[in-house]
Amino acid sequence: MGIMRIPLYQIDAFTSRLFAGNPAAVCPLEEWIDEAVLQYIAAENNLSETAFFVRKGQRYELRWFTPTVEVDLCGHATLASAFVILNYIDTSRDSVAFDTRSGELIVRREGERL
Secondary structure (H helix, E strand, O other), X not given: OOOOOXXXXXXXXXXXXXXXXXXXXXXXXXXXXXXXXXXXXXXXXXXXXXXEEEEEOOEEEEEEEOOOOEEOXXXXXXXXXXXXXXXXXXXXXXXXXXXXXXXXXXXXXXXXXX
């Protein structure tokens, strides 16, 4: 396997303080990569969840992995993913819609909170 460069953010959800809250890794992708690689990345991160997302038009496809398996839903990693999109990737937006295995999830910005 060649060198693969994937951005990685570690976001602490449910807090405004460093080293508090519930940490999740967030990896924006240009396109989906092999599921085994996603699982290896999540295992290497060794956090309760690593979220991966791919932009599809104005929406995002979102998936969550623990160090050992893909899961159907993860609230704090969804909020962490929305934080990355709204604060680093597309700062002009006030909300983001995700398509997931559990259906549509929408996160809205309300002042400093999501």
